[in-house]
Amino acid sequence: MTIHNHERPDTADSHLGLFRAPPEEEMAQAEERALRRLRSEPRYAPAPARPPLWRMSRLAVAGAAAAIVFAVIALRPPRSETLFRVVEGEVHQVDSLRSDGGKSAVLALADGSRIEMRAGSELSLTRADDGLRILLNRGDIIVNAAKQRRGHLYVQTKDITVSVIGTVFVVNADKDGSRVAVIEGEVRVQQGSVEKTLRPGEQIATNPLLTLESVREEIAWSPHAETHLALLQQINQTPGARDAFDVISIRSSGKNAGAGRGGGQGAYSIENGCGGLLPIEIDPGRFAVFGTTVHNLIIWAYGTGEIHYGSCINLNAMNFVSGGPDWIRTEPWDIQAVVPARSLDFTLDQLRRGDLPRLRRMIQTMLAERFKVTMRRETKSVAAYSLTAEKGAPRFFVPDIYAGGREDPAFKKYVWDERPSGARPGDLGIIAKDAFMSEVVPILARRVGRPVVDETGIAGKVDFILYYDWAPNPARPSTAPPLAKALDQVGLKLSDTRTVIETWVVEKVEKPTEN
């Protein structure tokens, strides 16, 4: 390395000479890995050498691919696994599943999909070779289908089959026919040889005598109807329509720390672990945060899935929202806003889960109008962990601190982060009871600060306890092992990999005029 100056070498210059060259072999391997990943991208333009018969043989290629897929499917051994868990209400299982407890019920499927059953509905679940099949015998269901990594999710009634890859829709099976309405995404409805594609807000009935209700009326029975409708409104939003707070007060926390606080009756307070000074207050008429950064507001507004009020640090680490000046991550703001009458309706549980699409849009509008925020989506390749399992994993290993094992008081919920009593600061547990890996993996990802790709192949429900030292510190020795060792105790392993994720980039943001 040559230093191109004639000054006397000093600190900076000697350090500049320390820029290192990468190991050639590592670089060559990285190049090949990168090219393989890029070739798997849908937009990848192939190299120019293309056989002249390419165009003519597309059908033949498709036929061969279909034959291979068929062969793979035919040779795959049948799976024996638990397909669902009841997460709300009561369901009785005889030959089929019945929500006959007088109330609706919600089933969670292994892939993360949720099925909301109207009271009196009846269905059965079967594993098809190309996905999961829900046979709806009677009643109404709302399906929130997780994105299917392999195959499809099917809903079948006596006269139609609905296939989806990832969406929210409602199906009704009546003695005279079936109705399907779409809330989000797209579904394909097949009736005999006729196939029709439905988009948000569209619906179809198999029998002309069946009355088609509006989607709002179709899902009115659901306790989560407001959430579904908000989703639909978001998708069908006309240019003139918008979700916005009525009145907004924004002040720098430095000038006004905590002033004006005091929620109305019935306000929910959520401990804000994301840099705020005081709990977040949200009730149907008011939204208030104190000492919260714009970055956290952006994560709440643009994030998908749960709002991890207590885990923003990990989300920051995962870099789902990047860009923007430093002040959006450091300067705290007090924001109080009036929510338009009758525009929000939610339960505390929905609030905790972040199941509030309309509130999210209101925060988006506020960010756009007062902070002049503009955002852009971006696909990124990021470092991730691959989670793999030994044969027979996960084992039920009992750490000393959970001496009761399956009878331990901590072993009571499905999946949760937990800190057992008597644990040294920095030691944490993860409990998975009767849980699907799709529920465990997001928690693990937040704990390690990277996306985790589930490659365990575990389809059924699992029980295990992890107890580990999340911040090893020689000055404070712990009896808990590091996470890698704790995972090893239950037969799981994290190893380096890469994955492609969708992220948000802050393109523009300005400090607001305070009021």
Add this chain to the structure above:
Amino acid sequence: MSTAHAIVEAPDQDIAVVEPDFEGIFREHYRTVYRTAYGVTGSSQDAEDVAQTVFLRLLHGRSLRDWKNPAAYLYRAAVNESLTLIRARKRRPRDHDVELFAVPADSAAAGSAKETHRRLYEAVAELGRKAAEILILRYVHDYSDAQIAKLLGTSRGTIAVSLYRSRARLRKFLRGRL
């Protein structure tokens, strides 16, 4: 450096169109991007991460036909992405489990060298993007003032001034941390 192009048969039309050859561009520039990212971050993993992101963005976000100077675009993207990564890491609390998967602590000497490198990378991250671009071209890729000026489309004088100022800033920054 020239842009790679390929003749590609348009599948649904009976004409041939000229498309830039992504794979050719990838092969031509990947190592420059990787070396740049490695120079800024000092880490193979980060360099791979940055290079992957830069080419993914290229694939998804830009029309290849519009490229006049892919070398400059890719180089700038590599520097910017690397600086963003370093700055984000500085902001990120270092109390997460990622650390648990790191290799065991180095010996004292290796640790000292590692610390020196870390300080250098942090110091570079304190520079403006343009200044960092020029600095890395000089000290990682060993370009002359004239070569840098040609690549970035500016004058040799601008490059010399930028390098002088960057060195002065780094000196100040590093002294404050020694």
